[in-house]
Amino acid sequence: MGRSVREQRQLWFRRLDRAFWLIWAALPVVLWLAYDRTTTASATIAESLIGEQAKCAAIVANPLTMSAKGQVLFWSLFALGVSFYxxxxxxxxxxxxxxxxxxIFVSETLQGVWWMGIFLVVWPFVDTITTIAVTYALYQLGDIKFFLPSYGVDVGTVAGGVFLMALKFVIEQAILLQSENDLTI
Incomplete structure (x- = not known):
């Protein structure tokens, strides 16, 4: 006999839960790859270019050549981004x-949707402000050659967060209507 739709969905969510454990297990590897790419990218890029292009590649900051304060600032910004995700x-x-x-429809789930929405709304602003502040501090320390602030905010991320916050209220209202409907029967 086949499984019910509910059992099939729970099986699918169990598989997805295991996939999340694989993501957590792969996180150290991803962090190492990001570290390796960040620290070796400028040298690799400069070696593959010639003439004026190589001079332009030389302005890409390498955190390993920064001062101690610069390295702390750079890796703190890196850690902030990683911690958000x-x-x-x-x-x-x-x-x-x-x-x-x-x-599925429990208050903890609704709180999770709400907090994801909050994080997605706030993160682009925090990211922009901290990136500008760290870049300016690195410029003042002499670890980077120029300061060119970028005031761009990822509007798509903010919109996704607002959508999740609105979705939380819609689901909450649906749960309330369902419970009222169950009481009238």
Whole structure:
């Protein structure tokens, strides 16, 4: 006999839960690759170019050649970015874990959707402000050759966050209507 739709969905969420554990296991490898790419990119780029192009590639900052304060600032900014994505992955993993256990429309899920929305709305502004501040500090320390601030905010991320926050209220209202409907029957 075949599985019910509910059992099939829970099986799918259990598989997705295992996939999240694979993501967590791969995180150190991804961090190492990002570190390696960040510290060796400018030298590799400069070697592959000639003439004026090589001079332009030389202005790409290498954190290993920065002062001690510059390295702390650079890697702190790097850690801030990584921690943002780790928090989002953590919230998603907790939600998928609840779904795999059959708890879909519970208050913890709604709180997870709400917090993901908050993070997505706030992050582009925090990212822009901290990147400008660290870049300016690195320029003042002499670790980078020029300061060219970028005031761009990722509007798509903000819109995604607002959508999730609105979705939380829609799901909350649907749960309320369903409970009222169950009481009238």
């Amino acid at each position: 780790a928090v989002l992955i953590g919230i998603l993993h907790r939600m998928v874990n609840r779904f795999a256990n059959g708890r």
